[in-house]
Amino acid sequence: MAALLTAIGVTEIYRLGPSDALRQGLWIVIGVAVFGATLFWLHRDYRVLERYKYVFGVTAIGLLFLPALPGIGETINGSRLWVHVGSLQFQPGELGKIALIVFLAAYLREKREVLAQGRLKDWGPLLVIWGGAMLVLLATDDLGSALLYYGIFLAMLYVATARLSFVAAALGLFLVGAFGVTQMTPHVKERVDVWLDPYKHAQSSGYQILQSLYSIAHGGVGGTGLGRGIVTTQTGQQIVPDQNTDFIYSALAQELGLIGAAALLLLYMAFVLRGFRIALTATDGFSKLLAAGLSFSFAFQTFVIVGGITRVIPLTGITLPFVSYGGSSVVANFLLVAGLLLISNRANRQEAVA
Amino acid sequence: MNKQLRHISVAAMILLAVLIVSTTYWQTWAVGDLANRKGNETALIARITVDRGKLLAADGTVLANNRVTRKRGLTIYTRHYPLNDLAPQVLGYSTSGATTGLESAYDAYLTGSNTDLSNSLKHALQLGGATVHGDNVVLTLRPAVQRLALTQLAGRCGAVVAMDAKTGAVYAMASSPTYNENLIEQLKGYRNITKIKGTCGDASALQNNATVGLYPPGSTFKMVTAAAALDSGAYTPSSTFNDPGYCTEYGQRVSNAGNPDQNGPEAFGNVTLAQGFEHSINSVFCNVGMHIGGEKILAYAKRFGFYSVPPLDTPSNESLASGLYKNGSLWDPKNPSNVDSGRLAFGQFNMLATPLQMALVGATIAHGGVEPKPYLVQKVVAPGGGTVATTTPQTLGRVLKPSTAAELNQMMQLVVQGGTAAGIFPSSLNVAGKTGTAELGLGTIYDAWFVCFAPATNPRYVVSVVVQKQPNGFGASVSAPIAKAILEKLMGG
Numbered sequence: 001m002a003a004l005l006t007a008i009g010v011t012e013i014y015r016l017g018p019s020d021a022l023r024q025g026l027w028i029v030i031g032v033a034v035f036g037a038t039l040f041w042l043h044r045d046y047r048v049l050e051r052y053k054y055v056f057g058v059t060a061i062g063l064l065f066l067p068a069l070p071g072i073g074e075t076i077n078g079s080r081l082w083v084h085v086g087s088l089q090f091q092p093g094e095l096g097k098i099a100l101i102v103f104l105a106a107y108l109r110e111k112r113e114v115l116a117q118g119r120l121k122d123w124g125p126l127l128v129i130w131g132g133a134m135l136v137l138l139a140t141d142d143l144g145s146a147l148l149y150y151g152i153f154l155a156m157l158y159v160a161t162a163r164l165s166f167v168a169a170a171l172g173l174f175l176v177g178a179f180g181v182t183q184m185t186p187h188v189k190e191r192v193d194v195w196l197d198p199y200k201h202a203q204s205s206g207y208q209i210l211q212s213l214y215s216i217a218h219g220g221v222g223g224t225g226l227g228r229g230i231v232t233t234q235t236g237q238q239i240v241p242d243q244n245t246d247f248i249y250s251a252l253a254q255e256l257g258l259i260g261a262a263a264l265l266l267l268y269m270a271f272v273l274r275g276f277r278i279a280l281t282a283t284d285g286f287s288k289l290l291a292a293g294l295s296f297s298f299a300f301q302t303f304v305i306v307g308g309i310t311r312v313i314p315l316t317g318i319t320l321p322f323v324s325y326g327g328s329s330v331v332a333n334f335l336l337v338a339g340l341l342l343i344s345n346r347a348n349r350q351e352a353v354a
Numbered sequence: 355m356n357k358q359l360r361h362i363s364v365a366a367m368i369l370l371a372v373l374i375v376s377t378t379y380w381q382t383w384a385v386g387d388l389a390n391r392k393g394n395e396t397a398l399i400a401r402i403t404v405d406r407g408k409l410l411a412a413d414g415t416v417l418a419n420n421r422v423t424r425k426r427g428l429t430i431y432t433r434h435y436p437l438n439d440l441a442p443q444v445l446g447y448s449t450s451g452a453t454t455g456l457e458s459a460y461d462a463y464l465t466g467s468n469t470d471l472s473n474s475l476k477h478a479l480q481l482g483g484a485t486v487h488g489d490n491v492v493l494t495l496r497p498a499v500q501r502l503a504l505t506q507l508a509g510r511c512g513a514v515v516a517m518d519a520k521t522g523a524v525y526a527m528a529s530s531p532t533y534n535e536n537l538i539e540q541l542k543g544y545r546n547i548t549k550i551k552g553t554c555g556d557a558s559a560l561q562n563n564a565t566v567g568l569y570p571p572g573s574t575f576k577m578v579t580a581a582a583a584l585d586s587g588a589y590t591p592s593s594t595f596n597d598p599g600y601c602t603e604y605g606q607r608v609s610n611a612g613n614p615d616q617n618g619p620e621a622f623g624n625v626t627l628a629q630g631f632e633h634s635i636n637s638v639f640c641n642v643g644m645h646i647g648g649e650k651i652l653a654y655a656k657r658f659g660f661y662s663v664p665p666l667d668t669p670s671n672e673s674l675a676s677g678l679y680k681n682g683s684l685w686d687p688k689n690p691s692n693v694d695s696g697r698l699a700f701g702q703f704n705m706l707a708t709p710l711q712m713a714l715v716g717a718t719i720a721h722g723g724v725e726p727k728p729y730l731v732q733k734v735v736a737p738g739g740g741t742v743a744t745t746t747p748q749t750l751g752r753v754l755k756p757s758t759a760a761e762l763n764q765m766m767q768l769v770v771q772g773g774t775a776a777g778i779f780p781s782s783l784n785v786a787g788k789t790g791t792a793e794l795g796l797g798t799i800y801d802a803w804f805v806c807f808a809p810a811t812n813p814r815y816v817v818s819v820v821v822q823k824q825p826n827g828f829g830a831s832v833s834a835p836i837a838k839a840i841l842e843k844l845m846g847g
Contacts, residue, residue, distance in 0.1 A: 155362050155365070158358055158361070158362060159355055159358040159359055159362055160355070160358075162355075162357070162358050199391075202392075202393050203393070210391075210393070210394075211394075211395055211396065213380055213384075213388060214388050214389075214391065214394040214395065214396045214397060215396050216377070216380045216381060217380050217381060217384055217385045217388040217389060217396075218389070218396045218397065218400060219381055220381055220382075220385055221381060221382060230396045230399045230400055230403070232399075232428075233395055233399065239395040239396055239399070253377060253380075253381065254396070257381065258377060258378055258381040258382065261374075261377045261381070262374050262377065262378070265370055265373050265374050265377070266374075268370055269367060269370045269371075272363070272366050272367070272370065273363065273367070276359060276360075276362070276363035276366070279359050279363075280356055280359055280360075285355065288355050288359065289355075292359055292362060295363070295366070296362055296366055299366035299367075299369055299370055300366070300369065302369075302370060302373070303369040303370065303372070303373060306373045306376075306377075307369075307372065307373060307376065310373065310376035310377055310379075310380055311376070312372060312373070312376045
């Protein structure tokens with residue numbers, strides 16, 4: 001399934017810019033290598049990771065913080081999310097996401113009972129790590145990832161504690177926080193305004209989302225056919241900026257039509273269901289939480305970007321898992337699949353033993 | 355934990371399902387709205403990369419085709435009109451800013467996006483960057499007749515409509531002043547077109563005078579009044595009148611038109627209704643109007659299609675309804691006493707009509723009282739040659755009894771034989787017609803009308819001509835000769 005998604009991605013990236021496809025291909029090779037290495041390294045028992053939970057937690061923040069460092073950090077499209085080492089550039093945030101999920105799974109497994117009682121002391125480390133991550137994201141204007149992390153945290157917290165009141169409280173907190181941030185930060189307020197009425201900002205901040213919607217609508221039910229869509233203007237420029245990364249969905253939706261787009265989303269659904277299936281069959285708490293976190297992050301990330309593109313929620317740029325162009329994203333997603341496979345493998349072995 | 359896991363997985367499924375719903379919305383419901391939004395770059399490129407279908411005249415002459423240029427991997431089709439200024443107001447244009455005329459009305463066919471099954475299948479099977487080829491639209495226009503109409507109008511403001519008396523097929527729809535349609539997409543071209551004034555000074559070359567030009571119909575409206583008088587049974591062609599040179603309405607004299615050969619209004623003495631029609635005697639019609647009333651006249655006008663936009667293949671907002679106008683808008687008086695029946699009877703008093711509407715009045719009389727439905731497009735042909743759609747001639751229903759139409763036909767023959775249009779048409783053409791010289795309140799400057807059909811005994815062609823603001827220009831002297839030239843061309847082949 002991951003291979004199929006990746007293939008769709010490379011095809012569309014090739015169509016949008018052949019030179020990018022080659023680099024994407026390289027990243028996929030690296031991704032698969034990392035995938036293989038992870039499987040080999042952790043094939044005995046990945047649960048050793050649990051012991052290093054704080055390492056993961058701090059690593060996550062560190063990775064997120066990396067782009068802010070002068071010298072290697074780089075600002076692209078208004079957000080400082082990139083790290084430049086030599087000719088290599090990547091978004092450490094993508095890897096940070098996996099690290100954070102590992103930390104959350106480990107910590108929540110250990111403290112789930114006490115957390116449910118709501119003692120402040122037990123929440124401390126959790127809030128420090130997670131709160132730190134959120135702060136870094138907000139400081140670097142990476143709203144999409146902030147939203148993603150918040151969603152992952154909520155989902156995993158709920159799985160661990162079964163306390164709907166926590167979820168409700170967190171949601172309430174989110175609404176208040178989101179409202180506050182919207183009012184205080186012009187950058188965010190603009191995003192929300194554009195979401196509510198993109199036509200008013202058609203020539204400025206609403207241009208990208210509008211052209212993307214036009215692009216999607218042009219596909220109709222049947223689509224224009226792969227390679228036949230309209231993606232460049234008369235001067236050869238991309239009609240929709242970033243159409244090979246965050247906005248790849250609008251190119252796919254145009255060329256494959258509603259049929260193809262729905263098929264793609266169903267593929268994501270199948271992938272996520274498979275992930276949750278693994279979580280259900282896993283026997284220990286860490287595995288369950290890790291599988292659930294990874295699966296949910298996958299679903300929620302898809303929702304945040306495609307929902308943003310189709311104006312379900314305000315647009316926040318993040319990549320579409322597996323399909324978008326972007327090295328770190330590809331590597332992170334292969335890592336994610338490796339994790340799920342490891343958990344699945346262990347669950348099956350135990351079943352066989354039992 | 356498994357219960358929570360199930361909950362979360364359901365939540366994740368819902369989130370993804372929402373995406374399917376939202377994508378469905380944008381790709382089905384919202385498509386039409388988005389496609390027409392300004393600033394839609396995708397639609398813009400889509401429009402110029404379609405090999406738009408040709409517009410062809412009845413004889414196969416190309417009226418609109420494309421010029422092909424390649425630019426940065428895009429094959430761009432630019433519209434070209436080989437006959438330049440022949441019929442821009444009818445053909446319309448298709449630019450990023452607007453589409454008008456037949457280019458707009460048949461856009462779906464021309465761009466091959468009409469959603470019938472065969473087209474959808476065809477598109478589905480075309481893979482790998484093939485260009486969409488639009489269907490060709492074949493018009494009823496005859497370029498030679500259309501060109502002759504323009505030559506005859508010679509830059510004067512006005513219009514000529516020539517159509518088939520039986521089918522309603524429009525053979526010529528010329529609007530003057532005209533413009534070279536190839537200027538539309540040129541830099542400043544549009545601005546220069548809007549500066550074209552013609553001889554009357556205020557007509558826009560862009561508008562189709564045949565369908566939106568509103569002119570007082572003058573005595574051509576007597577066809578409608580006479581139809582009401584005869585069809586309702588109030589009069590016969592031999593009903594008698596005494597014409598002292600005027601009729602008395604509201605205690606005041608309404609005088610006949612001045613005779614070019616005399617000083618002051620003509621007076622005919624004792625005449626029949628038929629003679630009143632033949633010589634276009636205003637006092638006779640003034641009396642008819644006062645007797646049958648403005649309400650009845652307007653009721654018959656409505657049966658002819660006044661007060662509604664005549665059906666035509668061009669977009670309906672490019673045609674106007676004829677009728678009484680007040681302060682610039684169509685006025686349907688609720689109180690009949692507000693209508694000056696006497697003046698309305700001879701086509702003055704706020705009455706405005708389009709050349710197309712008057713052609714339809716003529717066609718109805720020619721066609722035995724049944725109004726043919728006018729049309730400009732005879733068929734749509736696929737690029738490969740197969741016929742996609744064909745127009746079947748239709749009627750707009752019976753307006754007059756056959757006997758009334760026959761009586762009016764006779765009276766219109768009198769006009770040409772010995773009446774206001776005597777000595778213009780050779781008897782071989784066998785023409786029936788009606789002149790109109792509408793007063794504009796500008797002294798001796800008139801709108802000159804002529805509406806006719808031929809051959810009178812078995813009508814095949816209807817011609818309606820108006821030339822605007824002619825100094826001392828009468829229907830007979832200005833417009834009838836144009837109609838004659840058109841009829842000769844049509845009947846001579």
